[in-house]
Amino acid sequence: MAFSFAPTVSCGFSISAVETRSGAMSREYVFIVNPNGSNGNTGKEWKKLRPKLEAKFDKDYKIKEAFTSGPSHAMEIAKEAVRNGAHAVVAVGGDGTFNEVVNGFFDDGKPIEPENGGSSTKTALGLIPLGTGSDFARTFGWTKNANEVVNRLLKGQRQRIDVGYAKAEPENSGRYFVNVADVHLSAKAGSIAAHYKRFGNLCYVIGALQAFMGHRNLDMKIRVDDGEWKEAPQTTALFVGNGKYHGGGMKITPNAHPSTRDFEMVTFENFKWFDFLLKMHMLYNGTHTSLKEVCCERVHKVEIKEKLQPNSETTGKVVVQADGEYVGHLPATFTVIPAAVDLIV
């Protein structure tokens, strides 16, 4: 016999462990769904997927769903679920929703512990990749295929993965990330792309081309792993990869993986809009790392700031994002937190 879904809630979410007839504590899976992801397709796909999950999950599983009402809501729901000791919290949506759920595993710079303190297993993080880009899922080769999704969640195999922490101005605001954080052109492109999601993954190409309008490559300073500050002249964009893919399938940090305990940092120097168009195929297959304008380095921590004239202040114009979500502007620091979360793989 399969459990039916608990009633949908969108706020004031409360979760408690449930005892099964055998007396064992049930495993509570909390699905956090962004109904408006992928231009509304996430909600539609989730409706089709839900009965398949219900049919397969047996009585030892309790399944709850919660729909987000807007930005940041997924993070609040996830925090409450982790505090209540959920077995797994699964994001249903794109990289933005997934990022919010990841941020819900932490509070005040620390991983959240369950309130009852008694749970021996950590809450696992899960993903059903139903967004536009859904780039994080590509590193693991996951698709939107319903059978594949159900089997993966049912098996519940866990892998400890690294999480990144991005800190930027103003006010040293911070955000955790699991996929790719980036600076300057691509971060501008990401916010432009958000207005073109109806075009699917093409939105990221449109975003990049628009971002090149009025764009200036800038001299920056970079410090890796607390070493010497080095100059990065005429930087177009810089990527800090925990996962490989970004911008709807571009293999931007091709040697990154969330299990390596470090990041791959990829810097583009002096790239112009026509370079982007002519070499775009290389971004998709990950061969851009052989270009003379591209530098790659493995890092655990990287600090980035604008190279300024003596006594001048930051322009506040060099944008920083993490997993496609706005973080702030330079100066910024990106730090790897090794083996921070259990991911259902």
Ligand SMILES: Nc1ncnc2c1ncn2[C@@H]1O[C@H](COP(=O)(O)OP(=O)(O)OP(=O)(O)O)[C@@H](O)[C@H]1O
């Ligand atoms: N109910 C909601 N209505 C509108 N926006 C929402 C809602 N819930 C979450 N959001 C915001 O929508 C943003 C984008 O959602 P999501 O990442 O799920 O889809 P996507 O943008 O289509 O996919 P991708 O990021 O993979 O390209 C998230 O950053 C989140 O803040």
